[in-house]
Amino acid sequence: MEYKFRIWLTQNNKKVFGEGPLKLLKKVEELGFLRQASISMEMSYSKAWKIIKNIEEELQIPILERYIGGAKKEVVLL
Secondary structure, three states: OOOOOOOOEEEOOEEEEOHHHHHHHHHHHHHOOHHHHHHHOOOOHHHHHHHHHHHHHHHOOOOEOOOHHHOOOOOEOO
């Protein structure tokens, strides 16, 4: 027998955070950049940003530190 489950956060009956965003954030943590994380997941950069922005807006907390010009890495805050 095997048990499986999924956990996600909802707000106002809207899914805010689940398995997909978690995988994206883990890739950002591993690779250091949202662009590289999105490429490795075969996802467009704009879609990755929409996911991050949606989480930040709904939960009202920053998820990534942002640096202009790519001179420094984006860092996952979680």
